[in-house]
Amino acid sequence: MPLVYAFDHKHRRAPMELKDLLGGKGANLAEMTSVLKLPVPPGFTISTDACREYMRSGWPKGLDGEIAKQVRKLEKEMGKKLGDAGDPLLVSVRSGAKFSMPGMMDTVLNIGLNDETVDGLAKQTSGKSGEDGSRFAYDSYRRLIQMYGRIVMGVDGEPFDRLLDTAKDWDGVESDSAISAETLRRLLGRFQDVVRKESGRPFPQDPEDQLRGAIEAVFRSWNGARAKAYRRRENIADDLGTAVNVQVMVFGNRDDSSGTGVGFTRDPATGEAQPYGDFLVNAQGEDVVAGIRNTETLEDLARRFPKIHSELLAIFDRLERHYRDMCDTEFTIEQGKLWMLQTRVGKRTGVAALRMAVDMTKDRRIKLSREEAVARVDPNVLDQVLHPQFAPGSFDVLAKGLAASPGAAVGAACFSADAAAAAAGRGERVILVRTETSPEDVHGMIAAVGILTSRGGLVSHAAVVARGWGKPAVVGADALAIGSDSFKVGSTVVEAGDMISIDGTTGQVVLGEVDVISTEPPNEFKTLLSWADAIRKGKLGVRANADTGVDAKTARDFGAEGIGLCRTEHMFLGEDRLPVMRRMILARSENEETAALEELRRVQKADFVEVLEAMDGLPVTVRLLDPPLHEFLPRTEELIAKEARGDLTGDESAMLGGARLWEEANPMLGTRGVRLGVVKPGLYAMQVRALMEAAIERVKAGGKPIIEIMIPLTVTREEMALARSWAEDAIAAAGSTKGVKLSIGTMIETPRAAIRSDEIAEVADFFSYGTNDLTQMTFGFSRDDVESRMMPLYLEKGLIDRNPFETIDQKAVGELVLESVMQGRKARPDIKLGVCGEHGGDPESIDFFYKAGLDYVSCSPFRVPVARLAAAQAVLASASKSKKK
Amino acid sequence: MPLVYAFDHKHRRAPMELKDLLGGKGANLAEMTSVLKLPVPPGFTISTDACREYMRSGWPKGLDGEIAKQVRKLEKEMGKKLGDAGDPLLVSVRSGAKFSMPGMMDTVLNIGLNDETVDGLAKQTSGKSGEDGSRFAYDSYRRLIQMYGRIVMGVDGEPFDRLLDTAKDWDGVESDSAISAETLRRLLGRFQDVVRKESGRPFPQDPEDQLRGAIEAVFRSWNGARAKAYRRRENIADDLGTAVNVQVMVFGNRDDSSGTGVGFTRDPATGEAQPYGDFLVNAQGEDVVAGIRNTETLEDLARRFPKIHSELLAIFDRLERHYRDMCDTEFTIEQGKLWMLQTRVGKRTGVAALRMAVDMTKDRRIKLSREEAVARVDPNVLDQVLHPQFAPGSFDVLAKGLAASPGAAVGAACFSADAAAAAAGRGERVILVRTETSPEDVHGMIAAVGILTSRGGLVSHAAVVARGWGKPAVVGADALAIGSDSFKVGSTVVEAGDMISIDGTTGQVVLGEVDVISTEPPNEFKTLLSWADAIRKGKLGVRANADTGVDAKTARDFGAEGIGLCRTEHMFLGEDRLPVMRRMILARSENEETAALEELRRVQKADFVEVLEAMDGLPVTVRLLDPPLHEFLPRTEELIAKEARGDLTGDESAMLGGARLWEEANPMLGTRGVRLGVVKPGLYAMQVRALMEAAIERVKAGGKPIIEIMIPLTVTREEMALARSWAEDAIAAAGSTKGVKLSIGTMIETPRAAIRSDEIAEVADFFSYGTNDLTQMTFGFSRDDVESRMMPLYLEKGLIDRNPFETIDQKAVGELVLESVMQGRKARPDIKLGVCGEHGGDPESIDFFYKAGLDYVSCSPFRVPVARLAAAQAVLASASKSKKK
Secondary structure (H helix, E strand, C coil): CCCEEECCCCCCCCHHHHHHHHHHHHHHHHHHHHHCCCCCCCEEEECHHHHHHHHHHCCCCCHHHHHHHHHHHHHHHHCCECCCCCCECCEEEEEEECCCCCCCCCEEEEECCCCCHHHHHHHHHHHHHCCCCHHHHHHHHHHHHHHHHHHCCCCCCHHHHHHHHHHHHHHCCCCHHHCCHHHHHHHHHHHHHHHHHHHCCCCCCCHHHHHHHHHHHHHHHCCCHHHHHHHHHHCCCCCCCEEEEEEECCCCCCCCCCEEEEEECCCCCCCCCCCEEEEEECCCHHHHHHCCCCCECHHHHHHHCHHHHHHHHHHHHHHHHHHCCCEEEEEEEECCEEEEEEEEECCCCHHHHHHHHHHHHHCCCCCCCHHHHHHHCCCCHHHHHHCCEECCCCCCEEEECEEEECCEEEEEEECCHHHHHHHHHCCCCEEEEECCCCHHHHHHHHHCCEEEECCCCCCCHHHHHHHHHCCCEEECCCCCEECCCEEEECCEEEECCCEEEEECCCCEEEECCCCEECCCCCHHHHHHHHHHHHHHCCCCEEEEECCCHHHHHHHHHCCCCCEEEEEHHHHHCCCCCHHHHHHHHHCCCHHHHHHHHHHHHHHHHHHHHHHHHHCCCCEEEEECCCCCHHHHCCCHHHHHHHHHHCCCCHHHHHHHHHHHHHCCCCHHHCCCCHHHHHHCHHHHHHHHHHHHHHHHHHHHCCCCCEEEEEECCCCCHHHHHHHHHHHHHHHHHCCCCCCCEEEEEEEECCHHHHHCHHHHHCCCCEEEECHHHHHHHHHCCCCCCHHHHCHHHHHHCCCCCCCCCCCCCCCCHHHHHHHHHHHHHHHCCCCEEEECCHHHHCHHHHHHHHHHCCCEEEECHHHHHHHHHHHHHHHHHHHHHHHHC | CCCEEECCCCCCCCHHHHHHHHHHHHHHHHHHHHHCCCCCCCEEEECHHHHHHHHHHCCCCCHHHHHHHHHHHHHHHHCCECCCCCCECCEEEEEEECCCCCCCCCEEEEECCCCCHHHHHHHHHHHHHCCCCHHHHHHHHHHHHHHHHHHCCCCCCHHHHHHHHHHHHHHCCCCHHHCCHHHHHHHHHHHHHHHHHHHCCCCCCCHHHHHHHHHHHHHHHCCCHHHHHHHHHHCCCCCCCEEEEEEECCCCCCCCCCEEEEEECCCCCCCCCCCEEEEEECCCHHHHHHCCCCCECHHHHHHHCHHHHHHHHHHHHHHHHHHCCCEEEEEEEECCEEEEEEEEECCCCHHHHHHHHHHHHHCCCCCCCHHHHHHHCCCCHHHHHHCCEECCCCCCEEEECEEEECCEEEEEEECCHHHHHHHHHCCCCEEEEECCCCHHHHHHHHHCCEEEECCCCCCCHHHHHHHHHCCCEEECCCCCEECCCEEEECCEEEECCCEEEEECCCCEEEECCCCEECCCCCHHHHHHHHHHHHHHCCCCEEEEECCCHHHHHHHHHCCCCCEEEEEHHHHHCCCCCHHHHHHHHHCCCHHHHHHHHHHHHHHHHHHHHHHHHHCCCCEEEEECCCCCHHHHCCCHHHHHHHHHHCCCCHHHHHHHHHHHHHCCCCHHHCCCCHHHHHHCHHHHHHHHHHHHHHHHHHHHCCCCCEEEEEECCCCCHHHHHHHHHHHHHHHHHCCCCCCCEEEEEEEECCHHHHHCHHHHHCCCCEEEECHHHHHHHHHCCCCCCHHHHCHHHHHHCCCCCCCCCCCCCCCCHHHHHHHHHHHHHHHCCCCEEEECCHHHHCHHHHHHHHHHCCCEEEECHHHHHHHHHHHHHHHHHHHHHHHHC
């Protein structure tokens, strides 16, 4: 196998399929050259094989020979020679890994210039346009020495910059581009002195040496600190290696018949089927990107260079036909000739992604199928379409937390739930800022437009509740030191009432008001999702986690096919209900307890009626009470302080006693879930009774309630059998349940339940995987403690691939799910299986759940569109994989 | 297959091997009758097959015929007839399951008596002894009606008792046995009236009906509430069923030439090879048990009935030869003839068990092999031998908690660690009473003779620490409401200074001083353990969990072959160290942190030297710091109260800040173990450095340190690799480690680590299973919260088979261990595997660990003898099982 391939090498397969070997950039260059026959400056690609070989055992044997052969070919093609003092061939050396790693690796331009060839270049340039080319030549050489010195020879950039400043002073000018040719010529020597002094070696005059040095530097840069960190973040394997592209230089900055630009085959912002681009006359690519000069549009290009403009549009057309997608290109015009330097399928906004995908199904050149359109849109972009965002522009980010619930919000900082509720009552927009939130803060969270916490992870109370409501939230921003009426970040103090902005999509926290744009989902949103539904229906269902009638309605509007998790605890947190719940918990006699339970039953029934009505005809999974009872009692800290001051009332004293009694060292592993049912046997019976009464009422009103009663935190079959018997007794006690579809199942959220799913399935009609808790217990990671404190460190140090609370850890948590599915289906082949953890809304996890054989996923209402699209993609991916086999 | 077998049925195998079919009692009766030819009243056994058939589908077809056939055989043998008015045959009906369930199921005696046969019995009895037999006959019949009414016909016993009282009043006598024959005769009618009135049916006069009714009642009693609860507790399967034994009645209460007794072939209390028994003239078995009359000894028997005495001794000899063990018997003498009613291998004290096992290897009649002796002694009895016990006698148990650390202790109740230390300083014996203990209480725990808590389970701080020191402890006694200087149980208040007694072997708490006996282990203790060691050596090692030089020495004296877990955190809890540790945690600069770490290194090194010296030449597994840092800070509650009162000092204020910073919602799943190392990178380096310096010092002193550095709470390979690199750097920094044997491994204590053991094994030299935490995470059971609150309820309701913190849950936690062993050995075939959780000292768990292929178990020092014996038994059991295959 050769180690080097010319761009026009005749590969057996399309170059785009050889990204492993050629890297992304190299594959695209070869595709443009050999398949599309576009005007690409000739060159060759040194394969990733060579890089891997280099990393293993140094400079590959035979590589020098192959490079030399390719250089001779270029010389012949261009009629120039590397190192020719009269008319030198100049080349660029660029990295190009399989996956794009923008800015992470090195590039060296203008290779081939030295003390002799620089004059040749000057002469060549002068010759053609009639102007003096020496300034251009000297500047190009100056750039090579500087770039080469830094990148290849490890010289610090600072002395070069100082010399450039001195040169400007000397000439009395402001910008680099205004330095005179003469001064530049003198700089060349000084720059070479810097290289010699700092590196101990002279700047290599031999262009072959230059070339080899640059290639080696690119190889080395693969293992640079920045590149490694980037790969870790993006989950790119370390052993892929990079390819290196050597290409003949073209110059957009030769004269006014030259120029450079970037072009898109359609508008990447709006998705409109209209070419879009930025262009600069007499400039280099970096000038376009740097934004120093105001760029011109494609219309300007048409005006100045009409022939080139139509040539470019023809190329755009060819690219779209070929790639069957919007392409992003870089082009250069050198003295009236168009060169294509790069192309690739381009990035786009969420709106544009939707619009393009749908449009291209109607485009007769592209003929995208609906399946292809569905497969093409990243489900996460739907979030952009559904939630407001910070408007583009600059602002100082005060702190960064976890992006817990997407969307941007602006409001006055408020430090307690009561204050937030009061301010909202006065019509103010507030952001609730708390160390962490608890059920006691719910009224303040409702009142706020956004939520910001300094502790807790992506499945903390604040995050879960905010996501459920589609309300922006940033959590675990641990740079914030939050006091009772202000917070501090470093030396910045933010007082109550100060305006702040948060972006729950990025985790940014900003002091002051940032402009926010909110977009209406385009029509294509619905179209694409309807196609997605057609693909996934009957294969993977999508439900929502919703606790109230309002949430259930929202979820249904977003396309949820039922409720996968209705948490009944939230029903006890209203201002009118909490006291009753507390009475139940603190009851000193059975009578007191029974009376409180009766009262709770009444309110809970009404809540259930609303939820069942909103989801009529669709299944509703109701989870019986799960959280530890102390969550319904006030926090002890405040009461202890009151007690110390002697201010405790009788009621509060009882509350403190109760809180102490129910306080647990590790509530996550404590008296919760079905264990509560064991400790307070009337509780679950009450809940099931209320639920059945609600269902019977719905039947009388002509409804079709479909109810799945879910027991939380089961670890043994016997627990599940006991809980099932409570539920069955309560159902029997509720009277005739004709017209109610009913089943009884459990959450699988402990490793033991997963491992012993065979036994549990004997007494459960369905399983719902509670992958949040399963992840916590499998890792021994408390979401409240570890996620904000440890996870950033763990990701940074590469101790973990990714946050397992965002994307399911297939290596262990996933193994447990697979084991459970196998055991469960073995014991009860028709068992219904779903997932209601946060992972139910994560595309990669959804793909896993589909492969694992689950029947549905369930996620927060605002995440339902994402899940619908991701589910369809999982179905498509799996089908195409099995087709390949 | 027949459903009924006569005691003299010729089975193909020894009846003792047919307990499944005949039940324990039936098998023993058949063994005595058909093999040993002892004088057993004839009878037959209705098999467990019949009972199971009955439970499935009612009274078995053909059973009546088989019973009738056997009854005819008995009639022929005895020369009496069932229901014969002149000389009736009387039989007893007794249950007899495979496993003994004392008192749990029903018995009916004197079947065959009715209004006619009662006179026949009276006549027969009178005839033989020359006295009037009518009183005996009436009383027997009265007992039958009463027993049959209650057991078979479901009549409440109370009316019978009332009538008996009336009869005594009538006759003016005090005891049942003094009621006159005439009054008894009149009672017979009244008793039958009660039966008719209460059950709606007459007492059956037909003996065949009586017999069938009694047999059916025994079948039914298998599923009685008491029996079911007992089986659950004892882990006996519900589907075994019971056998029923029908046997000819013999009467020890006929006259003064009759009697009854229980006999042991050796002394069950001391183990001395000397028959032992209790005997009563003219009495029934229940009189001996009830203890109403003072029993006589076997010497008295020899005096009164010399022939019978020697006959009995000859039988004892036969029994020991046959059963090759000490037997426990019931016998009856009826009018000068000896009958053996029952025999079985007898229960014995710990001392006796040891003594008998060793003695019997020297007994030429029994020829027990050493292996048999080792297999025979229940390892748990060694605890009795090693720890003081409450002396037999009566005392009122105030409360019961979990038996956390064996042994009995008596002392004054003390409610704070400081008070306990002060009182101990004055020479008082105190018991420390706390809601729960924390590292701050350690000085008080050291000072106390025993520890009592109202919260926490068997692996709570109090339990683990106490066991480590061999100090008696009762934990989780949740009936105790503990205040600041008293506790309350119901209406009883125990003030500071009141004397209390606790028994950590039974969990009993007693108000006042109970006599305590402490025994020295007999010589046989050492002998038996040396035999055990010979069996298990090279197959399953036994190490100890020990944190100090003193503990290590104790452990070595008890036969530990190394330390499986040296917890380094306890080294930071001394009065001189805690402040330094706190300085390290609260450090505001790197310098402060480094300085504190340096100071800790010095003290830690000295500690390590002591431990290594005590275990010289044996491996010492040192676990780097594991618990969450807040455990080293004071509890916030007290500081918050101080703050509210305005009493907080500057130091305390810093402490409160630190405590709040490190406070976690679920510390068990929080920043602990290797995560601490990630957050405080200098910490582990310091510990390893100290350890290596200690090892080097030991080498200089001529020692042979063998060190295993253990990283706690690993969940990914990358974590382990990082921690390993810290350790290796610190080792390199410590200088030459020549002469130190070193390895680096990890605890496997999260489900993820178990599932991903293949990856972790790539960078770990050994695994030690931390089955406490693994159990907590697999079940989602916090040891601190759930064990005392939920476990008793869970066991009672049968929601769980047994406390998984005592005996490993093979169904899920065990599955994870097996998976890990497989994965770990696949990746690193020579990986060393051990267990250091509390299960390492539990015999049944040890058997599992041996089968799982572990190299050693590790447990608290005082538990080492138990583990040595259990390990040998595991080896034997496994060998005998594979031989059978």
